[in-house]
Amino acid sequence: MECPAPPLDPAMESPAPLTRQELNRGVVALKRPNHTTNLYYLAREYLFLALAIGLPIAFFRWTRSLGYPLWVNLPGYLVSIFFIGAIQHRLSNLTHEAGHYALFKNRYMNELVSDLCCIFLLGATTQNYRVSHWGHHAYVNDPEKDPDLIRLKQHQEYDFPMAKGRFCLLYVILQMLPKQSLKYLWGRAKIAVLGINEGAFAETKPVYGSMPTTLLRIAYYSAGIALLTWQGWWIYLLLFWIVPIVTFYPLFMLLREIAHHTNVPDNSTYRNSRVFRPGWLEGFCIFPYGQAYHLPHHLFPSVPHYRLDKAHELAMRYPEYRNNTTICGGFFLSSPMDRQMPTVLDLLSQPA
Structure with missing residues (x-):
């Protein structure tokens, strides 16, 4: 089921339609990243992370001092790892920006x-991620060349459309089990951690080479191990980093990947992805940092996440984009202003 783009409001109807050349010229001004915007976003993620870890630890110490049983901390802990998994996903999406050299203007930075x-x-590493991700951009939804599609089919392959209940069972409930979660993480780790690519990949020149990257990783993890050992924080690493990284983090990653390209009408330029209108929680967890504007991202991959909404508004003046773009709500729910739109779950359950 394809959701046609909603009517533009009067403010957007007044500008004259654009040709593709005019659209491309208009987008040029949106492509220049700066050195400050993403510093703010990065600092905010670390603040979120400090709160998500610090609050349940403080609550545990308080309840222990009062003699409460350990189980009273469980609800707060589950909320904590839910949001930590989302923050891990959000940090990986800032690396997605860096993969397109859009995190900061200076490439070394x-x-x-x-x-x-x-x-x-x-x-x-950013470079390992980049070479595979650019292959995805070059061959989106190509079953023999798109590295993302190849990886997802190796994880689990089912035909769409799929009934909503069956999808929730297979891709949400069972995905949270260790077997499926670790299988998905291994598929991503082969690419981004080990640099093992399947399908097409880009021969991009590393910014500072493989040897400096290796030495940097050794120094980074050695310092981390030393700090954790010195402070006795290994239990915190397990509870507040490893547990969310094998539960909620892969769930949010998988749902986002499915939303972007699964059960689309076809693989043509304006129909191989979608634009989303999620509510705040799904926007935070599943569609952070421009992921709700995935179709314009594929058209203009150099545009930073904080300008993709403007790129979409500009592209809506181009008739071919406007007439073919699928705009839907969130994955399970839509934003309050877009309740009339079908959700991603609706689109996955009906013929494209």
């Missing part, structure tokens, strides 16, 4: 901050 502050925390 782009690579170094992405490695040290985002993706090293998940065991991977």
